[in-house]
Amino acid sequence: MHPSSAVPRAVPLRAPAAPQTFVAGLVLLALAGIAFWLTADLPRGSLRSAGPGMLPQALAVLIALCGAVLTVSGFLVRGEAIPKGSLRGPVCISLAIAGFALTIKPMSFGALTTPELGLAVAGPLAIFLGGYAAPGARFKPLLLLALTLTPLCMLLFGDMLNLPIPLLPQFLAENLFADWSYKGALRLTAAALLATALALFLLTRTRGGR
Amino acid sequence: MFDLFANLGLGLSVALSLQNIALCFVGCLVGTLVGILPGVGPIATISMLLPITFGLDPVGALIMLAGIYYGAQYGGSTTAILVNIPGEATAVVTTLDGHQMARQGRAGVALGIAAIGSFIAGTFATLLIAALGAPLTKLALVFGPAEYFALMLMGLVFAVVLAHGSILKAIAMILVGTLLSTVGTDLGTGQERMTLGLEFLSDGIDFAVLAMGIFGIAEILRNLDAVENRDVVRGTIGRLLPSTADMKQSAAPIARGTLIGSILGLLPGNGAVLGPFATYSLEKKLAKDPSRFGKGAIEGVAGPESANNAGAQTSFIPLLTLGIPPNAVMALMVGAMTIHGIIPGPLVMTRTPDLFWGMIASMWIGNLLLLIINLPMIGLWVRLLKVPYPILFPAILMFCCIGIFSINAEPVQVLMIAIFGLIGYALSKFGFEPAPLLLGFVLGDLMEENFRRALLMSRGDLTTFIASPISVGLLLLALGMLVLALLPSFRKSREDVFVE
Numbered sequence: 248m249h250p251s252s253a254v255p256r257a258v259p260l261r262a263p264a265a266p267q268t269f270v271a272g273l274v275l276l277a278l279a280g281i282a283f284w285l286t287a288d289l290p291r292g293s294l295r296s297a298g299p300g301m302l303p304q305a306l307a308v309l310i311a312l313c314g315a316v317l318t319v320s321g322f323l324v325r326g327e328a329i330p331k332g333s334l335r336g337p338v339c340i341s342l343a344i345a346g347f348a349l350t351i352k353p354m355s356f357g358a359l360t361t362p363e364l365g366l367a368v369a370g371p372l373a374i375f376l377g378g379y380a381a382p383g384a385r386f387k388p389l390l391l392l393a394l395t396l397t398p399l400c401m402l403l404f405g406d407m408l409n410l411p412i413p414l415l416p417q418f419l420a421e422n423l424f425a426d427w428s429y430k431g432a433l434r435l436t437a438a439a440l441l442a443t444a445l446a447l448f449l450l451t452r453t454r455g456g457r
Numbered sequence: 458m459f460d461l462f463a464n465l466g467l468g469l470s471v472a473l474s475l476q477n478i479a480l481c482f483v484g485c486l487v488g489t490l491v492g493i494l495p496g497v498g499p500i501a502t503i504s505m506l507l508p509i510t511f512g513l514d515p516v517g518a519l520i521m522l523a524g525i526y527y528g529a530q531y532g533g534s535t536t537a538i539l540v541n542i543p544g545e546a547t548a549v550v551t552t553l554d555g556h557q558m559a560r561q562g563r564a565g566v567a568l569g570i571a572a573i574g575s576f577i578a579g580t581f582a583t584l585l586i587a588a589l590g591a592p593l594t595k596l597a598l599v600f601g602p603a604e605y606f607a608l609m610l611m612g613l614v615f616a617v618v619l620a621h622g623s624i625l626k627a628i629a630m631i632l633v634g635t636l637l638s639t640v641g642t643d644l645g646t647g648q649e650r651m652t653l654g655l656e657f658l659s660d661g662i663d664f665a666v667l668a669m670g671i672f673g674i675a676e677i678l679r680n681l682d683a684v685e686n687r688d689v690v691r692g693t694i695g696r697l698l699p700s701t702a703d704m705k706q707s708a709a710p711i712a713r714g715t716l717i718g719s720i721l722g723l724l725p726g727n728g729a730v731l732g733p734f735a736t737y738s739l740e741k742k743l744a745k746d747p748s749r750f751g752k753g754a755i756e757g758v759a760g761p762e763s764a765n766n767a768g769a770q771t772s773f774i775p776l777l778t779l780g781i782p783p784n785a786v787m788a789l790m791v792g793a794m795t796i797h798g799i800i801p802g803p804l805v806m807t808r809t810p811d812l813f814w815g816m817i818a819s820m821w822i823g824n825l826l827l828l829i830i831n832l833p834m835i836g837l838w839v840r841l842l843k844v845p846y847p848i849l850f851p852a853i854l855m856f857c858c859i860g861i862f863s864i865n866a867e868p869v870q871v872l873m874i875a876i877f878g879l880i881g882y883a884l885s886k887f888g889f890e891p892a893p894l895l896l897g898f899v900l901g902d903l904m905e906e907n908f909r910r911a912l913l914m915s916r917g918d919l920t921t922f923i924a925s926p927i928s929v930g931l932l933l934l935a936l937g938m939l940v941l942a943l944l945p946s947f948r949k950s951r952e953d954v955f956v957e
Contacts, residue, residue: 344872
């Protein structure tokens, strides 16, 4: 968001002297507004028996006060601009986390349910989507990272720490490893992934001719 | 006095069992391993590693967590010295002279004196906790809801005064944090507040999710913005053990740092952060030749590092005796303890003495282990520091996701860290600090509970908060600090402290 776009154009005022403070104030005012709107129908109660709405609404008033002071002082006192940032980081990282959340375990949205793909899919997905947040991201190092980190995490969290994390896609686990114990399947998968990583590493290394 | 040794003996007998030593060791090692990564401070480290303690019994889990905490602190100092990137506010001072020493080829000595100073400070702080634990716990039992409310209010005011940057913004962040703590089912009436009708919000926002989002994920986003300019010390680390002359020069700063850090760490509202700054200014004032500071003076590493470790440890005191977390890291410890079914407060010591004293004894053992395991392994840490960020952050991201998912196997919670990450990132763009928000979030719950209980007991009479001398004193102290903080002259000196 560019600070100047937040200033109403009709007002013939100069731009705020401290754009960061000004926008910070606006953000707080908006937050207070949302809090008010969400708690409007909660009873406030009395001091003798405080209702559920009392504290949130009191806080909203105080936040709005802070916001108002900051907004006004953004015009009066000279201050910093909002530091620039690119959208690439936030978008990639959010997508990576969302990708992980949606594939690790079934999640239902009304009638729609996402399939359970487990860590074997969710882990590499998060690493790939997230990895491209960095401007100079390249495919091969990320693939190697995904192929080594995922099995190591499987062994650490699933095997050593016994945490209930789904590891494999459900259809794979049901068909391929039907007769296997949970840990047996886990170890085999981890070993296979690590072997792939090693093979990839050795192959690309010789071809690169370092 | 006899009690003190008996208690410490009990603690040592718990902490020295083979299993607990192993857990302490693993905690220290893993904590250092993650804490040393540039841009990963203790808060992110602990929230990332929290799940690995889930399968343990409460005593073992707490011992391991404490180990992770010291390891993360220590790792942060190593990064500050070798790379000039402070993992958190308390390590900022260490970068000043520590990194200069490293550039002069004395990185080993800087690391060595930091470790030795930390160990001495840790030993003293452990004894202090053991000595103060019992009396403060008795004091806590006298506290009613009104006194608790006043104490927490004072803690929040301290947090505001000690925060960087604009005071108004710090206040706003505390208020927002408190507002976030009210999301979920109201304890008094059972009504849902601000849940938007979403089921997973009816239990409120999970603390680990909030911390991981606004510290872990938002930190990745902030680091991605910054053009990376990592100045890992090249060349040799040099000898690790300080020479006799170095030791002589550092002895007094270590003693002063330990004392200042211990006292400031006791303050609610993150007094620990002030310790290194105060010690550094003091040493600079006391030095015969102050111009050496900032150019690799060993006192500038020894003093603040001791203060840092002492404060980090004594900040356990308000948590263990009063049940009030004084800073964001301790707030995370509350979350960790609650997961293991322990409610921090005066009752921990009386009901589970082996847990209480075992944890305290393990603090000292942890400090000793850090000294033993870290110095020989410095070569490994240096190599770890050279891992490029584009490889590092996807790994951190994946650990965060797995960590949050394993807390209660809810994919929605993973989605929430993305949301809080974006919020934390946006807030930092507007010049807000995340730490006061986290503290407000934790204390908010406790404050509302005590506020309402106090009013219920006094039948809605607000004068209950000024009925007892304790609460009047605490409230006056809070008011005084706030007024002082807003005075122009103090504001200026406060800025100076942080600029330095």
